[in-house]
Amino acid sequence: EPEVTQTPSHQVTQMGQEVILRCVPISNHLYFYWYRQILGQKVEFLVSFYNNEISEKSEIFDDQFSVERPDGSNFTLKIRSTKLEDSAMYFCASSEGGWDQPQHFGDGTRLSIL
């Protein structure tokens, strides 16, 4: 069964550094998402992406965050200048369609900011 893959599985970065989290969504999917989960807390929506542009973003997704689909297969989340509070699991998801289609999640990247 096709799956969403995320790399790396664990990223350790110094505060203030830039980090790029990578995702390969399922190949025929059109909608892409990033979520995060701080340890012990709920899964929170960050951003959705469709037709090469952001379709929705949350308050968490400020100017320090950006997303890109640089080619036909990858979907990346960049954090420009990381803060301690960015430490979390980051999940990428994709879906064939919009609201009525299931979202398929990767196993996440654990981001640790030192």
Added chain:
Amino acid sequence: DAKTTQPNSMESNEEEPVHLPCNHSTISGTDYIHWYRQLPSQGPEYVIHGLTSNVNNRMASLAIAEDRKSSTLILHRATLRDAAVYYCILRDVESNSGGSNYKLTFGKGTLLTVNP
């Protein structure tokens, strides 16, 4: 999206059925009921969704009350692999257009423990 209420935790025994409840008393006529689960150290996983009628798939069944103010996710024979946090999420079709508002809003869910 309308609010859902789930028990914080439930416990079951292996190979027995499990009924996970969800209350959504403020559900609107256009809200679909979605269930996802999150196994330890993994991303969320879609389980099932429905609008009014009961739904079955290979993973589970979804029983929806006649007034739609509550629903129950049914795992017919729990296995150790079913131990996870189960999330009941409402998604409003009317507020979804042009790619916006397709996000999933997760609550705290129900932590299901399966005893061998």
